[in-house]
Amino acid sequence: MKFKIKHEIRGRIRIHMEQKRMTHEQADILLFYLQNIDGVFRADVYDRTADATIHYKGNRETIIEGLRRFRYEEVEVPNGLLETSGRAMNAEYQEKLVDKILFHYGRKFLLPYPISAAYTTIMSAKYIWKGIKTLMERKLEVPVLDATAIGVSILRSDFDTAGSVMFLLGIGELLEEWTHKKSVDDLARTMSLNVGKVWLKTEDQAVLVPSSKIKAGDQVVVHMGNVIPFDGEVVDGEAMINQASLTGESVPVRRTIGNYVYAGTVVEEGEVTINVKAVGGSSRYEKIAAMIEDSEKLKSGLESRAEHLADKLVPYSLGGTALTWLLTRNTTKALSILMVDFSCALKLAMPISVLSAIREAGMYKITVKGGKYLEAVAEADTIVFDKTGTLTKAKPTVAKVVSFNEMNEDELLRIAACLEEHFPHSMAKAVVSAAKAKHLDHEEMHSKVEYIVAHGISTQIEGKKAVIGSYHFVFEDEKVIIPDGKKEQFDNLPEEYSHLYMAIEGKLAAVICIEDPLREEAAEVIKELREAGLSKIVMMTGDSERTAKAIAKRVGVDEYYAEVLPEDKASFCDKEKAAGRKVIMIGDGINDSPALSAANVGIAISDGAELAREIADITVGADNLRELVTLKKISNGLIKRISHNYHTIVGFNAGLIALGVCGVIMPTTSALLHNTSTLLIGLKSMQNLLDE
Incomplete structure (x- = not known):
């Protein structure tokens, strides 16, 4: 498709698509396409101007060539992506915000004063009734304070103040609703669009097909x-x-x-x-969105405490108003307290801060299932890493296949792939990929497969029992023996690789040597995590002591544990928590799931087992472990922002009350400054934490 480059610097291109108008759907298709071009780590599409900005690493020509090949109708997007993108919702709220501002100031300057006053009086009924309902429920909370401030202003014929208070309350409610909805939608969408291929059952076998074909x-x-x-x-x-x-x-x-x-x-x-x-693509999205809305997952402890504090301050604000009037008999001074309350700013700024942090994390391919998990990451002092697929690369490869029977290496690899393709683990994926690269296609040759977590697979092939898995499973649990005359060959297996053992009828048939290279960034990431506040860094793996020791030394962890079972990882997390430590667990496999649940925060790698992703509280991309450092910085920044907002709100509003009681400023001015500061703090809380 035709496009032109509007602006370009190294690593960033802004383009304009040569079309008269771009629909929301076209914008979402283009965004999906750009995000999947090799080298692109961030892209933004602006439907109103038909522009797009592309941030990339590597070869510029790859990006340009990808753009030249782009056609809307040729892009296959996942089920539900277009229906749940959120672009239409954002446009709707932008229009609502602009309309609200234009209507308020248009009415103020264009309508005759009597009509404007009548409109303000009518609109105040909603807030006053809400306050009365709160009182009827025997609660002294924020709606009572809002209703009192608006009601007293109406009684004093101060319609400008009442109108301004309602306008700023409305803006705040709209911004909070928008940010909340967007964050929930982003989270639900990420959680709902992660099923790529499924096993379709035919007459005689199961075939792996794209989910879109079902x-x-x-x-x-x-x-x-x-x-x-x-x-x-x-x-x-x-x-x-x-x-x-x-x-x-x-x-x-x-x-x-x-x-x-x-x-x-x-x-x-x-x-x-x-x-x-x-098969509707949006059905799961809608269920997850509803579940999030109904749950308390999005609320951090600090956010909840701020909201409770906001409600607790209401009686003091009302009491201060009454006391000031009794002592001074000055309605103006009493109203200065009523027009300024801490609760409005606290209730607006805190949730917006949390939800904006969740949104910002999403920009770095980090899915956070609730604000309390960001708070837990900020408080954590211990982090536990699984090794395979986490500290090592997410895509290990088969280095060689060593045969221990008369079968050739390709046939053994074909059998191993037939067994392993049913189960989501990085080692299994390595075997399946190696067979695919050699075009070793197969039909299902085994009976029902039994998967033993953290051990291996057991099945029947042509009536013969076959097992594949770890040393512990194959030799200790299944009592497999090494064929006669093969002991020396077994003892001389290359030590630099991880080993996957396959046996048929109780005899070792093959050892598949898996190259599991360490991530280049692993050592640096661990160093940066330690600098960010994590004092204890641990590695746990089901691999051998020899392999674990070598990896632990290279990455610089404080402790390591080898040949551990899933329950060992979970027990370690429980033990650390009992000692008063806050624990983060990071893993990618089914065997990591118990520990992900046991930790204060469970973090899964995005292309790991689906069970791990579902159980985890946070999911990070598989491309680079530096996202963990980004997550820690966002979490730390969120806690600092919430603390800063709290002190700013309390200090500024206390100052306004003091100035009002002393008669330095009028109630109208107090209300304007209070509500303006609330709005500014809310807008500030929507900014990215890493840009500060």
């Missing part, structure tokens, strides 16, 4: 550790389903033939085949 009536097989992609009825199998993402329940529920299951829930144990009933 229609109502199809049968889909969902293995252990995977998200159920669609609403449907179980027609085969039995499983324990984790429904926390929809219901908030942490205890999994049993589902068997005839039971209904929902998109977005996760198979913790077992395997089910479901008959798909609904």
